[in-house]
Amino acid sequence: MHGDGTDRRGSVVISIDAELGWGFHDLESPPRERIERSREGWLVLANLLGEYEIPATWAIVGHLLLDDCDGTHADHPAGEEWFTWDGEGRRDLRFADGLVDRVADSPVDHEIACHTFSHVLFGDGDTSREVAVAELEQSRQAFADAGLDFASFVFPRNQVGHRDVLAEFGVEAYRGGRAPDGSTLRTAAESLLGTYDPHLPEPTVDEYGLVFVPPSQYLFGFEGIYHEIAEATVGDPVVAQARLGIDAAAESGGLYHMWLHPNNLTSPLQRRRIERILASLDANRHRVRIETMADVASRVRSNDPAAVPE
Template sequence: MFSLDAELAWGFPDFDDPPMDRIDAARDAWTWLVDLFDEYDVPATWAIVGHLFLDDCDARHADLDAPAGWFAHETGALGARHDVRFAPDLVAAVRNAAVDHDIGSHTFAHVPFDHPEVTPELVDADLARAIAVAADQGLALESFVFPRNAVDHRDRLAKYGFRSYRSAGPPSGTGLASTARKVAAVLDPRRVPLVEPRVDEHGLVDIPPSLFLFGFEGTPRDVLASVWTDPVVRQATDAIDRAADGDGVCHLWLHPNNVVDDAGRARLEAIVAHVARRRDEDGLVVETMRDVADRVLESEPTQTIA
């Protein structure tokens, strides 16, 4: 299973120095990914920032009491970049793809739900706006990915009709601890977990991640790739093989704006091609978050809290 945090420039509204290489690459990467999934007939969950459904806006957002300065980039350095603030054409590309993708939500304005200034009222306003702009295009949002994996306000998701979310997964640590954990996982791919979705106390299906496909970058990745192979491909294909053997769900995720070069494209094509091969040869079931929610909610009783 693949889930994508589709956000263009909306991933960085609070960055003083946003990563322009990723922002500039995001549109081409998005369309390339649509074509890649079509080529191999592999569906994915696209969790799309609601603002991208729009053609334009007034940049004020009076109905969203977001943290101070959250929308400043719309009138600042990125204000003239209509191409990375709005993307109805890219949403349409996912909708019109040959494969049946699951279009979910990444909120309307990419406000992290654990931000100290984020209130339940702001979450309500954001979710209502995200649902409304999707409904204008005939879409009902059921799958949810939290900005920056900051899982909070799950009760509000249930209130607005969502059925599943990607949880944060285990903490990765920081600094040397994080690097050591990543290197250990590369050397022993079985450290990449398969996951078991479950129904939480709000009646939502919690779908943990197995592997972020761009979490091992920079010099360590380059060194290993030069003498061996792309270590993330090895991690992902090992997890896919275990899932094909029936050991659990392999949930891979990324942002389109992670795909900034040919090495990133080669990585993803190798992984998607492996999924398709195991499906065609061994019956691997390829699901979206929507599919998992359907399956789990049919088999498990739910206990919800108001």
């Protein structure tokens, strides 16, 4: 805190794309292991965040909030074919069945955000405005029926589009666009050597009055054999990169925004990565603010009264 009462510490945000099977239903060859472990990963992540008392923005696919459905959604303009995927007959991949409650009822003040209704890619040229409107309408209804609301929105696969529709539905903040590529061997080496320059994006207000909260780092971009070798010898470069980002935010007063999916946590190695990052963030909470996307939006708007359209 400064003498004028203003908190000018840097900010760290964690956002989570919570989608179960919906994140892959348009793919011909979905990642089977991630789908199979998606519910388990959700609970593990919720438990770790609770253990370290770290709030996050959980962007939920709206369909997960339904109690049941007819499997066709004939009133949705995307067409019945879009919804013919049935999760291989498994309800646990189509509906949350208590997982969202696990987050919403947590003693940690998580933010519940929207990740569309059915994981439609808003940035795809084939996604019409009509479809985008339906995704927001049906998400709003599903959230309301569950006693929830949302102010933030995460674009599936970070593909930005139809921001005007978000504004019409009262959305205040969004995440989209690509973070710098952290999956290269060069980036891994720089992270471990401490020479990596973290990406600290500036939140901005767009022409629709929405606060853009850009991503800094995808926490599972560097995987495979090279990651396993690094982890076994010199340490996890993703953890090193995250720690550098937290330090940079603390020293500069900027924003460091990390994101992931619950289904990324498919092994003890990956869970250990998240635990180490959360432990580092917890140890630095006196140096940085741990915020949600909604917190960032509120702060940006309060510092810039002109950000809210008349």
